[in-house]
Amino acid sequence: MNVKERIEYLRRELHRHNDLYYKNSTPEISDYDYDMMMRELQDLEIQYPEFYDISSPSMRVGSDINKAFIQVAHKYPMLSLSNTYTKEEVIDFVTKCRNTLNEEVYLCAELKYDGTSISLTYENGKLTRALTRGDGEKGDDVTSNVRTIKSVPLLLKGDYPKEFEMRGEILLPWREFDRLNAEREAQEEPLFANPRNAASGTLKLQNSKIVASRKLEAILYYMLGGKLPGDSHFENLRVASSWGFHVGEHTRLCKTVDEVFDFISYWDEERKNLPVATDGIVIKVDSIRQQQELGFTAKSPRWAIAYKFQAERAESILREVTYQVGRTGIVTPVANLDPVQLSGTIVRRASLYNEDAINALDLHIGDSCYVEKGGEIIPKIVGVNKYKRDPNGEKVIFIKNCPVCNTPLERIEGEAAYFCPNKYGCAPQIKGRIEHFVFRRAMNIDGLGPETIDAFFSNGLINDISDLFYLTKKQIMSCPRLKSAADADQSLNVVEDIETKEMVEQDDSGFGGLFATPKPKKGKENNVKGYFTEKLADNILKALDDAKDVPFERVFFALGIRFVGETIAKKIVMSLHNINNIMKASYDELMGIEDVGTRIAQSIIEYFSDERNIAIVEKLRGAGLQFEIAADKIASRTEKLKGLNFVISGVFSLHTRDEYKDMIELNGGKNTGSISAKTNYILAGDNMGPAKLEKASKLNIPVINEDDFLKMINE
Numbered sequence: 269m270n271v272k273e274r275i276e277y278l279r280r281e282l283h284r285h286n287d288l289y290y291k292n293s294t295p296e297i298s299d300y301d302y303d304m305m306m307r308e309l310q311d312l313e314i315q316y317p318e319f320y321d322i323s324s325p326s327m328r329v330g331s332d333i334n335k336a337f338i339q340v341a342h343k344y345p346m347l348s349l350s351n352t353y354t355k356e357e358v359i360d361f362v363t364k365c366r367n368t369l370n371e372e373v374y375l376c377a378e379l380k381y382d383g384t385s386i387s388l389t390y391e392n393g394k395l396t397r398a399l400t401r402g403d404g405e406k407g408d409d410v411t412s413n414v415r416t417i418k419s420v421p422l423l424l425k426g427d428y429p430k431e432f433e434m435r436g437e438i439l440l441p442w443r444e445f446d447r448l449n450a451e452r453e454a455q456e457e458p459l460f461a462n463p464r465n466a467a468s469g470t471l472k473l474q475n476s477k478i479v480a481s482r483k484l485e486a487i488l489y490y491m492l493g494g495k496l497p498g499d500s501h502f503e504n505l506r507v508a509s510s511w512g513f514h515v516g517e518h519t520r521l522c523k524t525v526d527e528v529f530d531f532i533s534y535w536d537e538e539r540k541n542l543p544v545a546t547d548g549i550v551i552k553v554d555s556i557r558q559q560q561e562l563g564f565t566a567k568s569p570r571w572a573i574a575y576k577f578q579a580e581r582a583e584s585i586l587r588e589v590t591y592q593v594g595r596t597g598i599v600t601p602v603a604n605l606d607p608v609q610l611s612g613t614i615v616r617r618a619s620l621y622n623e624d625a626i627n628a629l630d631l632h633i634g635d636s637c638y639v640e641k642g643g644e645i646i647p648k649i650v651g652v653n654k655y656k657r658d659p660n661g662e663k664v665i666f667i668k669n670c671p672v673c674n675t676p677l678e679r680i681e682g683e684a685a686y687f688c689p690n691k692y693g694c695a696p697q698i699k700g701r702i703e704h705f706v707f708r709r710a711m712n713i714d715g716l717g718p719e720t721i722d723a724f725f726s727n728g729l730i731n732d733i734s735d736l737f738y739l740t741k742k743q744i745m746s747c748p749r750l751k752s753a754a755d756a757d758q759s760l761n762v763v764e765d766i767e768t769k770e771m772v773e774q775d776d777s778g779f780g781g782l783f784a785t786p787k788p789k790k791g792k793e794n795n796v797k798g799y800f801t802e803k804l805a806d807n808i809l810k811a812l813d814d815a816k817d818v819p820f821e822r823v824f825f826a827l828g829i830r831f832v833g834e835t836i837a838k839k840i841v842m843s844l845h846n847i848n849n850i851m852k853a854s855y856d857e858l859m860g861i862e863d864v865g866t867r868i869a870q871s872i873i874e875y876f877s878d879e880r881n882i883a884i885v886e887k888l889r890g891a892g893l894q895f896e897i898a899a900d901k902i903a904s905r906t907e908k909l910k911g912l913n914f915v916i917s918g919v920f921s922l923h924t925r926d927e928y929k930d931m932i933e934l935n936g937g938k939n940t941g942s943i944s945a946k947t948n949y950i951l952a953g954d955n956m957g958p959a960k961l962e963k964a965s966k967l968n969i970p971v972i973n974e975d976d977f978l979k980m981i982n983e
């Protein structure tokens with residue numbers, strides 16, 4: 269067998285074993301053998317790049333290359349579904365369809381999977397593109413991430429149309445979700461609130477290797493295209509399954525509404541045993557011809573409807589409202605309830621959002637509250653049973669002073685939120701800033717999770733970021749460790765400042781997922797879980813020592829100056845070179861730096877006009893941190909691209925996008941996000957979006973590739 273044949277053989281076999289495993293659950297070989305075959309294939313592919321194939325099973329493994337997502341227009345818009353909660357509305361829907369069509373309809377009842385929707389394009393049996401829903405008109409191209417999902421076929425078999433689209437849901441199974449959260453908890457990272465957030469966050473990760481490790485699932489529920497196999501949606505999906513797709517298996521073709529209701533009652537209970545999350549039933553008119561006749565409203569198809577399961581609800585007594593303070597000082601109210609069973613977990617706390625939400629509920633202590641979970645893991649209070657109100661119950665009034673430091677709260681103008689202005693004396697704010705400092709994209713100091721920071725802070729070892737570098741081994745080893753953040757007071761830190769964090773850490777709850785596993789509050793006395801071992805202490809000290817090599821632009825970002833994000837920090841450092849220049853920079857000087865506006869300039873001036881901050885910087889400098897841009901970065905600065913505006917698009921092979929951006933800036937050029945008449949060059953890699961290409965040619969803007977660009981700056 270020659271190399272090419274061997275590669276083809278391995279690809280064929282790996283595709284087959286993958287199918288056996290994921291579609292039929294009947295593996296023929298061990299995981300180990302599978303991995304060995306995969307490794308052989310990968311090695312050969314690296315050695316013989318001429319046999320590169322985008323559909324190779326090796327694409328499942330993902331890559332470390334960072335890519336920003338390109339937005340691509342959907343061929344057919346991705347709409348949502350109209351929701352109903354009652355059977356009457358389902359009957360109305362069916363009646364309306366029948367009346368409009370003036371004929372009988374068959375109905376397809378299916379599970380409504382609660383993940384994130386995806387659109388897959390197949391051309392000549394190959395997966396060529398995967399788009400998220402985005403705004404419905406255009407979505408993010410997440411193809412390389414989707415290729416890592418094993419239940420998404422890369423190559424089809426059978427008699428498939430030349431070009432078509434499959435729509436479906438990307439899900440993170442409960443088991444994976446629990447595993448992931450357990451892992452994150454161990455690493456003191458914020459938890460995901462629910463599998464839906466975890467799935468959509470994962471799909472948007474920049475690093476497809478991490479995506480591959482997360483074991484997402486895909487379940488497909490709709491086929492779209494010019495030449496579909498037949499007129500029945502139900503049948504089309506069956507056929508799609510034979511081509512290799514994982515289609516929803518719990519689907520029923522119904523002739524009557526009663527059959528649909530049977531399906532609903534069955535799954536309302538049975539769904540709790542499914543490996544993935546569902547939040548309702550989707551009922552679709554089965555005939556594609558009839559679907560086309562019924563058409564769409566601006567928002568949703570007229571031929572389908574979602575019946576949502578009632579969110580599980582419980583009633584419990586409100587004992588107390590407590591308040592949490594986050595790193596920027598924002599105060600969030602939390603309801604403390606009598607423990608109550610709700611969808612399999614015991615609920616003790618529920619979010620109350622802000623003062624307005626409390627007032628809208630007209631909440632009193634002792635009230636019997638309705639608690640719901642809905643699709644969220646974080647429970648919320650949706651109402652009060654006023655019949656049970658204790659007339660002596662005290663009305664809940666939002667606090668006027670910080671629950672931690674007692675400073676009078678201030679309201680953010682035009683917003684519902686209050687914050688504590690005592691930036692330097694309020695413990696959760698201080699701890700929050702230290703957490704920001706060590707955070708991955710800032711100083712990236714391992715071993716200093718929120719619990720460790722809390723332990724050091726509560727024991728007086730650190731009071732600001734600069735103290736970290738003066739810790740001794742003896743101090744660390746004699747510092748008691750706290751059992752877990754949730755046990756300490758003020759522990760439920762609200763993650764408000766997520767813009768700088770990785771996408772996946774976002775969830776729409778604003779609670780950073782900390783509610784996901786509510787823990788009983790324990791007394792302070794048994795709050796301690798031993799001491800830091802010598803090994804832990806060594807690791808922490810080593811990580812702190814390594815931080816002394818972190819380049820100045822990241823140190824500057826890590827200081828946590830308000831409004832100074834990663835990119836701005838870099839621009840300021842590029843332009844002013846060292847901390848002395850930045851500290852003495854005037855307002856005008858700062859405003860002269862690209863992208864620095866009033867807000868940022870003022871914030872920097874304010875920061876350095878505070879002696880406490882100067883002291884911190886001096887102490888950090890004394891500890892040996894970088895406060896000057898590396899000499900080679902200045903030396904490599906040129907003006908070769910002065911006055912030129914670049915747009916970067918696509919995927920590159922010689923350097924990453926970020927590296928190209930840096931090169932453009934280092935050579936005096938400017939990066940801009942979108943193509944306009946002012947654009948001088950488009951630096952294009954592979955897979956540049958067709959819309960961008962068209963625009964470029966319309967405006968007559970030269971499109972250059974990596975080689976052209978490198979020549980330009982190396983001349």
Ligand code: AMP
Binds near residue numbers: 350436
């Ligand atoms: P909603 O987001 O509540 O408007 O519901 C619409 C979404 O439900 C779609 O965008 C899909 O992502 C999702 N969905 C889940 N299961 C199905 C299904 N079987 N058929 C159609 N859509 C589904």
Ligand code: ZN
Binds near residue numbers: 671672689693
């Ligand atoms: Zn405070």
